[in-house]
Amino acid sequence: MATLKDELTQRTEQFDHWATRRRYGPDGPNNRRLWVLACMDERLPVDEALGIRVDTPVGGGDAHCFRNAGGIVTEDAIRSAMLTCNFFGTREIVIVQHTQCGMLSANAKDLEAALRDKGVDPDNLTLDPTLPELKLDKGGFAKWIGMMDDVDVTCMKTVETFRNHPLIPKDVTVSGWVWEVETRRLRAPTQEAEARARTDVTSGQFGVKDKQPGRWS
Amino acid sequence: MATLKDELTQRTEQFDHWATRRRYGPDGPNNRRLWVLACMDERLPVDEALGIRVDTPVGGGDAHCFRNAGGIVTEDAIRSAMLTCNFFGTREIVIVQHTQCGMLSANAKDLEAALRDKGVDPDNLTLDPTLPELKLDKGGFAKWIGMMDDVDVTCMKTVETFRNHPLIPKDVTVSGWVWEVETRRLRAPTQEAEARARTDVTSGQFGVKDKQPGRWS
Amino acid sequence: MATLKDELTQRTEQFDHWATRRRYGPDGPNNRRLWVLACMDERLPVDEALGIRVDTPVGGGDAHCFRNAGGIVTEDAIRSAMLTCNFFGTREIVIVQHTQCGMLSANAKDLEAALRDKGVDPDNLTLDPTLPELKLDKGGFAKWIGMMDDVDVTCMKTVETFRNHPLIPKDVTVSGWVWEVETRRLRAPTQEAEARARTDVTSGQFGVKDKQPGRWS
Amino acid sequence: MATLKDELTQRTEQFDHWATRRRYGPDGPNNRRLWVLACMDERLPVDEALGIRVDTPVGGGDAHCFRNAGGIVTEDAIRSAMLTCNFFGTREIVIVQHTQCGMLSANAKDLEAALRDKGVDPDNLTLDPTLPELKLDKGGFAKWIGMMDDVDVTCMKTVETFRNHPLIPKDVTVSGWVWEVETRRLRAPTQEAEARARTDVTSGQFGVKDKQPGRWS
Amino acid sequence: MATLKDELTQRTEQFDHWATRRRYGPDGPNNRRLWVLACMDERLPVDEALGIRVDTPVGGGDAHCFRNAGGIVTEDAIRSAMLTCNFFGTREIVIVQHTQCGMLSANAKDLEAALRDKGVDPDNLTLDPTLPELKLDKGGFAKWIGMMDDVDVTCMKTVETFRNHPLIPKDVTVSGWVWEVETRRLRAPTQEAEARARTDVTSGQFGVKDKQPGRWS
Amino acid sequence: MATLKDELTQRTEQFDHWATRRRYGPDGPNNRRLWVLACMDERLPVDEALGIRVDTPVGGGDAHCFRNAGGIVTEDAIRSAMLTCNFFGTREIVIVQHTQCGMLSANAKDLEAALRDKGVDPDNLTLDPTLPELKLDKGGFAKWIGMMDDVDVTCMKTVETFRNHPLIPKDVTVSGWVWEVETRRLRAPTQEAEARARTDVTSGQFGVKDKQPGRWS
Amino acid sequence: MATLKDELTQRTEQFDHWATRRRYGPDGPNNRRLWVLACMDERLPVDEALGIRVDTPVGGGDAHCFRNAGGIVTEDAIRSAMLTCNFFGTREIVIVQHTQCGMLSANAKDLEAALRDKGVDPDNLTLDPTLPELKLDKGGFAKWIGMMDDVDVTCMKTVETFRNHPLIPKDVTVSGWVWEVETRRLRAPTQEAEARARTDVTSGQFGVKDKQPGRWS
Amino acid sequence: MATLKDELTQRTEQFDHWATRRRYGPDGPNNRRLWVLACMDERLPVDEALGIRVDTPVGGGDAHCFRNAGGIVTEDAIRSAMLTCNFFGTREIVIVQHTQCGMLSANAKDLEAALRDKGVDPDNLTLDPTLPELKLDKGGFAKWIGMMDDVDVTCMKTVETFRNHPLIPKDVTVSGWVWEVETRRLRAPTQEAEARARTDVTSGQFGVKDKQPGRWS
Structure with missing residues (x-):
């Protein structure tokens, strides 16, 4: 019988x-050496969709999980993925977007x-006041918003952008997926009419x- | 007794x-009309920390949850918050950063x-290839990475940035919080030595x- | 305190x-005075789809549940519904068919x-040897099989047939539904392209x- | 460690x-390659009686389950069994009728x-308006209703009819059973007075x- | 707030x-002021049959439960019932016998x-060596064994014997029941052929x- | 894969x-080939005391359980044990009496x-009216009641009586036990003052x- | 609906x-304003014996619980009780000793x-090296060990000592109890032979x- | 199959x-041959902190658990440890103190x-009236109270005192631990500023x- 002292030390x-x-x-990587990029929508249950446990208060924690409006590539997503892949041991990127996305709901x-009607002047905004060095060309505001024409196209384009980005190591595995809100299940992004038709x-x-202004097409 | 037909219709x-x-x-807002900004770290359990249920496959869904490296303000965070607050009925912003953050772990x-040693040239990068209109001033790369000197300062600065940003409506409630990884509980951000000392x-x-390059100080 | 004798008697x-x-x-009707017509497919969970409990070994039992290939009207379905509605206290009919039905999978x-290739002669069969009085016109075999062109059309036609049948009392409530196998939920039958497109x-x-031979169109 | 991409693909x-x-x-057969014929009565719990799980929303599904008034052979039962045995991989038929059946409760x-008293004219009915090619000889109505004299005899006769029917392949296993409502258990059909006496x-x-009009005897 | 001292005292x-x-x-009666007479057979679950809890290690305890071969009246049953009804506050007697009883299985x-073949001499036995004052008339041995012809008759006769016995107070409620082993439920004893036929x-x-030697008839 | 027919047959x-x-x-013995003799008191939980399951509605059933006032030997206990040991495969007898027994509570x-004060005449009673052949010597009534001086003595005497009785086969294992109501556990009967002192x-x-009148001493 | 900010603040x-x-x-007292003095023995389950929850990692905590060999009064017990009663809001003292105590097992x-045989010299020991000001008279060692003659006497004497001690406020409720290891329940300390006899x-x-050397008598 | 008699005997x-x-x-040692010294505070959950089960009503029981104000060494702690280590088979000592201790909260x-203000005269007190042989030097009262300057120092000093005490056998394993109330976890005592800073x-x-008066420093 080991002493209790030994048990407590361990x-x-x-x-x-x-x-x-x-x-x-x-x-000191997370448990699955994984970085997830997902939309911030409340109808996209990341843990359930991927069969993982993103975070726990003690001990668990399968992934670093980045979420934004759309689950799209942005400079922030590149920044976050760059950090985890280069400096925190991550080896895989999984991207999850979803059908019924609000990013499809308006032009x-x-x-x-x-916004202009509310008195906002998009051409004279500092997007991130903590980083005024980051500048958006005048006239780029609508494109910046990132609305999509097609979530499958956007998902595939997002995968491609990560695969080719100079800040992401070449040996990182990248895959993209679409969560179907209507069917509560995951599928690969596709342009086949039949596979997309349910959603x-x-x-x-x-x-x-x-x-939309041409970001993804 | 109502007919089953009535029940099924409803x-x-x-x-x-x-x-x-x-x-x-x-x-068609989420259940708590809430937008959360949190760090992507696997040691930050967002649901447990805030006592909410961010997402569920059917019916639930308390918040839109944005997560990035640090849980800091970025143009992407502003974009995502702008969308949900102006167009999807959100009325409250809660920001959660955490102690032991990787964003404190290097200069x-x-x-x-x-990265330069690995052959990356930060001065000649398109951060987001889908949005080349977004440009970073030369020499701004290190600042862009967003490393912190002090998570409490960063959290308070992040709250302030959202409160004052022209794209965020003035009647949105904004608060910021720090999850203590060491103690597995939440506290308000603070500069008081005593309250911070445990973490x-x-x-x-x-x-x-x-x-760090001066983004938050 | 009542005696145990009283309790046991009751x-x-x-x-x-x-x-x-x-x-x-x-x-002595079933608990919901309900008759259900459903397809016999193992991907159609009748209890879950309708939120009822069809049968139990003691005491429960919400419905008489008729199931056949397709969940379609047949003389047997009319016979069974006629019996329960006229003689066993049933007051409502609910019909459930489903997408991905095998009845759509061949002509x-x-x-x-x-079957002819296997040596069966459909023109010289007694369909039900216990009831030779029931005869199918020569050439009617393929139509008899009951394959569908469109499950929504079939479902609506099935509802209509029950509503108008002389053996079904006029005050019985009749409704029809489609279980979407792909999405694991129920919807009303419809011809709208949008609502049907997911399935x-x-x-x-x-x-x-x-x-198909023209039974439902 | 396999990648999450591999897991999600599978x-x-x-x-x-x-x-x-x-x-x-x-x-693409059901899980047990099984077709069940059962009475539609709410006192016959098919899953419990047979120790199987007929249907589930995802993944399970032991059987195609046909249910009608009595659990008897009809042209619809032959049609449904013919389809599953010849075209959907089914290799076994299990028939379950039950004591206390309503089909015994009247002549x-x-x-x-x-029905005639209610104004129905059984001799001039189209039983199935979607299939007018199916005709019942005049005077056959009462026999068509399918009331039984004896549930064990009916069950054994039903088994025999399936075994000998030209539309059912000869290598399909067929067995018949009686659920005793009074005792909540299953037994084989029998004519032995002792075994039947409890029910x-x-x-x-x-x-x-x-x-009854002579359908089963 | 009461002190813990008060709580512990109570x-x-x-x-x-x-x-x-x-x-x-x-x-200081048992919880239901009840005395149960039941057969000792392992197929008769007294608690479940009567919906009570006979005994528990602390606090509960609905009944005094007498069990013998058959659940029949004997001098010992009279003795035990006499004690509980006259001296321990019992006010009700419930008798449970059961179908398939071993007491029916031989003459x-x-x-x-x-027994004689095994060398036992029934005519020269002291039945209870601690009470030699209790004597059985010669030739009474087979009758003493207490085998039954009919469990319902025996049960009704047993009820009647308790109702009329001078050692049982007249205001005690007495009822008798038969547990059907075949159906796992309780019924009143009866001579009606229909009600008995299932067992x-x-x-x-x-x-x-x-x-049998004439004890109950 | 066995057929369902095979499973149901078994x-x-x-x-x-x-x-x-x-x-x-x-x-066709009970599961443990066991006969238990126990007091009928509600403070004696037979299953828990012995670590067995006396009876269950289906399948289980460890013992035939005889219970009377005191858990003492009587002609009825001999009769019941004789039947199970000689004719139903029982090979072991376990006797359980208990402290705090009501049989100790009066002379x-x-x-x-x-009873005489209530108008009962013990000298002119037929103890068991179904068996008038069983007679008690005049003056034997008080002894017949079976009150004890000492439960441990009684338990040991009861064991001995069963071991020596001509109706009980010699190869049956017999043991006796005392359930301590005060401590909720079992012990062997004993005359040692120390072991008995707790109860x-x-x-x-x-x-x-x-x-008491001298039955056990 | 309150904001999440309000909920988190609270x-x-x-x-x-x-x-x-x-x-x-x-x-800032504990939940029941209670101080417990108990023996350190592993057969004395303090929470279960008193029906409280002494400690929990968050939020609960019914008592300050002092435990030593015997659960007896010592200068340390007085010190600890003095602190909680005078300075931490405690208003009740509950003392629990137990039967079968090791403090009864030797002289x-x-x-x-x-100890002398092992080379220890009890007359030249500093009992507590951190408090050499605390001195034991020579010859007092055996009495200091605190062995008991009688646990009930000791318990009552312990209660009395706390009630009369100048460091314990007079309005504190004090009670004493004995946990019976043999019976797994609590009783008041007593000298009555009957109540003590079970233990x-x-x-x-x-x-x-x-x-023993005369500490409690 | 063993007899029930054998099982009950064991x-x-x-x-x-x-x-x-x-x-x-x-x-007859406790299960882990362990003695625990812990503070009596309700915020220190001993079982949870150490991963043991101190006491149970039957059968379990990992440790003798001594608790006092502070979890410090006292003559009572030495007495109790001396007894269990020398006479009851204990081989390991584990000491648990905790942060946020009330012993740090005042001088x-x-x-x-x-206390003097309340009328107590500390110089003329018998600390333990059952042991007047134990005397405290005049002026030693404040030091006797045992308040701490530093819980880690106190814990390490406590370990050292036990290791060197002549009444504790040399082969007993001794270790000390600090429960962090703020973080709800255990750590070793330490003087390193970083490790202590969280608490x-x-x-x-x-x-x-x-x-404080110099007991631990």
Whole structure:
């Protein structure tokens, strides 16, 4: 029978390593060495969709999980993925977007107009006041909003952008997926009409008339 | 006794409204009319920390949850919050950063140097290839990485940035919080030495020598 | 305190009434006075789809549940519904068919041909050897098989047939529903392209070339 | 450690195969390659009686389950069994009838008379308006109703009819069973007085005076 | 807030009263003031059959439960019932016998013969060596064994014997019941052929040829 | 994969054997081939005390359980044990009496007097009216009641009586036990003062003055 | 609907108060304002014996619980009780000793002798090296060990000592209890032979010959 | 199959040994041969902190658990540890103190003054009236109270005191631990500023101005 002293020594060391794992850089990765990019929508249950457990208060934690409006590539997504892949031991990127996405529900030009009506001047904004060095070309606001024409196209384009980005190591595995809100299950992004037909994946299905400013197409 | 026909009619209508709620704009908000900004770290359990349920496959869904490296303000965070607050009925912003954050674990200048060693040229990068209109001033790369000196300062600065941003409506409630990884509980951000003392909140505690490029201070 | 004798007397009487409830005709109905017509497919969970409990070993039992290939009207379905509605106290009919139905997966004429290849002669069969009085016109075999072109059309036609049938009392409530196998939820039958688009509801989607023999159209 | 990409690829393929299994004909059978014929009565719990799980929303599904008034052979039962045995990979038929059956509770001739009293003319009915090619000889109505004299005899006769029917392949296993409502357990059908004595299995026990029109005897 | 002292004082007093309740005679009765007479057979679950809890290690305890071979009246049953009804506060008697009873499975005369074959001399036995004052008339042995012809008759006779016995107070409620082993439920004893038919209640059904020595008939 | 037919055949046969096990005599014993003699008191939990399950509605059933006032030997206990040991395959006898027994709580002579005061004439009673051949010598009534002086003595005497009785086969294992109501556990009967001291085992502890009529001493 | 900000503010304040409750002196008491003195033996389950929950990691915590060998009064017990009653809001003292206590299992003089045999010199020991000001008179060692003659006497004497001690406020409720290891329940301490008889409460019952050095008598 | 008699014999012997284990001295140790010294605070959950089960009503019981104000060494702690280590088979000592301890919350001199204000005369007290042989030097009262300057120092000093005490055998394993109330986890005591910084471990953090009377430093 080991002494209780031995048991307690081992237990306290394990917690310390978990709590401070970021100090160890690539030697303190999350459990699955995984970075997830997902839409921020409340109808996209990331853990259930992927069969993982993103975070837990003690001990678990399968992934770093980045979420934004759309689950699209942005400079912030690149920044976050760059950090985890280069400095925190991550080896795989999984991207999850979803059908019925709010990013399909309006034309970005109409949203820009609506903001102007509220008194906002999109051409004279500092997007991130903590980083004025980051500048958006005048006239780029509507495109910046990131509305989509087609979620499958956007998902595939997002995968491609990560695969080719100079800040992402070449040996990182990248895959993209679409969560179907209507069917509560996951599928690969596709342009095949049959596979997409069960779901709302284009802005046209939301009654949006014109094409979005050209970010993904 | 109502007929089963009546029961089934009501049930199917409720699901349809939930599945397509983004079409209704502000009339189809998430359950708590809430937008959360959190760090992507696996040691930050968002649901447990805030006592909410961010997402569920059917019916629930308390918040839109944005997560990035640090849980900091970025143009992407502003974009996502702008969308939900102006167009999807959200009325409250809650920001959660955490102690032991990887963003405290190195100096951004060292990270930039490490990437250069790997052959990356930070001065000639398109951060987001889908949005080349977004440009970073030369020399701004290290600052862009967003490493922190002090998580409490960063959290308070992040709250302030959202409160004052022209794209965020003035009547949105904004608050910021720090999840203590060491104690597994939430507290308000603070500069009081006593309240902070239980946790690692500065880059100095990670052995980082110099001050970060000045994004938050 | 009542005596145990009183309790036992009441309990044994209740079981007796349940066990022999068919003797009481309309005074011994099932719990919801309900008759369900459903497809026999293993991907159609009747209890879950309708939110009822069809049968239990003691005491429960919400419905008489008729199931056949397709969940379609047949002389047997009329016979069974006629019995429960006229003689066993049933007041509501609920019909459930489902997408991805095997009845869409082939053309009845091909099935007939396949049976002939196996040596069956459909024109000289007694369909039900216990009831030779029931005769099918020569050439009617393929139509008899009951394959569908469109499950929504079939479902609506099935509802209509029950509503108008002389053996079904006019005050019985009749409704029809489609279980979406792909989405695991119920919807009303419809011809609207949008509402049907998420699911496979026509034989065309199964690669069936020609129209079925005209039973439902 | 396999990548999450591999896991997700496998998982989505499995669901697709399940959801569309009827397309594969005999290669997409239900889990036990089983077809069940059962009475529609709410006192007959099919899953519990047979120790199987007929249907589930995802993945399970032991049997195709046909249910009608009595659990007897009809042209619809032959049609449904023919389809599953010849075209969907089914290899076993299990028939379950039950004691205390409503089909024993009246004489079919009295039921016919009662319908006539309500204004129905059984001799001039199209039983199935979607299939007018199916005709019942005049005077056959009472026999068509399918009331039984004896549930064990009916069950054994039903088994025999399936075994000998030209539309059912000869290598399909067929067995028949009686669920005793009074004892909540299953037994084989039998004519032995002792084995039957515990249950109500004849119309005489329901007070029915005359023999039914001769369908099963 | 009451002190813990008060709580502990009350709790210890309650246990003491329970543990020593027989000292209080009629003021320390069991919970339902009930005496049960039941057969000792392992297929008769007394608690479940009656919906009570006979005994528990602390606090509960609905009944005094007498069990013997058959659940029949004997001098010992009278003795035990006399004690609880006159001296321990019992006010109700419930008798439970059961179908398929071993007491129906042989003729007592054959059992006597079998014992003689083993060398036992029934005519020269002291039945209870602690009470030689209790004597059985010579020739009474087979009758003493207590085998039954008919469990329902025996049960009704047993009820009647308790109702009329001078040692049982007249205001005690007495009822008798039969547990059907075959159906796992309780019914009143009866001579009606229909109600009895589901179960084995006579020695004839066990193949016993002759009538038992006349104790119950 | 076995057919469902095979499974159902096996299952129904097993139930039949259980339900009718008394027909098989020694070949249909209870599960532990055990006969228990226990007091009828509600403070004696037989299953828990012995770690067995006396009876269950289907399948289980460890013992035949005889219970009377005191758990003492009587002619009825001998009769019941004789039947199970000689004719139903039982090979072990376990006797359980208990402390705090009501049989210690009064002197039998006082009980007799109390009954006389109520108008009962013990000298002119037929103890068991179904068996008038069983006669009690005049003056034997108080002894017949079976009150104890000492439960441990009684338990040991009861064991001895069964071991020596001509109706009990010599190879049956017999043991006796005392359930301590005060401590909720089992012990062997004993005369050692120390082992008995924790419990009330004599009539003296109940305030009974004189020795009982001499049945056990 | 309150904002999440309000909810989080309240929640964090509650935890802070709990974690730092000792700072508030009498305004931060434990939940029942209770101090327990108990023996350190593993057969004395304090929570279960008293029906309280002594400690929990967050939020609960009914008592300050002092445990030593015997659960007796010592200067340390007085010190601890003095602190909680005068400075931390405690208003009740509950003392729990137990039968079968090791403090009854030997004579203190024999223990002293055994230690001397091991080379210990009890007359020249500093009992507590951190408090050499605390001195034991020579010859007092055996008495200091605190062995008991009688646990009930000791318990009552312990209660009395606390009631009269100048460091314990007069309005504190004090009660004492004995946990019976043999019966697994609580009782008041007593000298009545009957109430004590079920348990081992004196050193004589452990075979100890002489009286202990006179601490409690 | 063993007889039930054998099973019961073994079971009763096991309980007897457990209940009386203190009689066997070193041969009847607790389950882990462990003695725990812990603070009496309700915020220190001993079982959870150490991953053991101190006590249970039957059978379990990992440790003898001594608790006092502070979890510090006292003559009582030495007495209790001496008994279990020398006479009851204990081989390991584990000491648990905790942060946020009330023993840090005031200066002992102020507590002494407060008691004097209430009319207590600390110089003329018999600390333990049952042991007047134990005397405290005049002026030692404040030091006796045992308030701490630093819980880690105190814990390490406590370990050292036990390791060196002549009454504790040299081969006993001794270790000390600090439960962090703020983080709800255990750590080793330490003087390293970083490891201690997360918690309140000194009286200075409680606002106490002067050093305590010198017991631990």
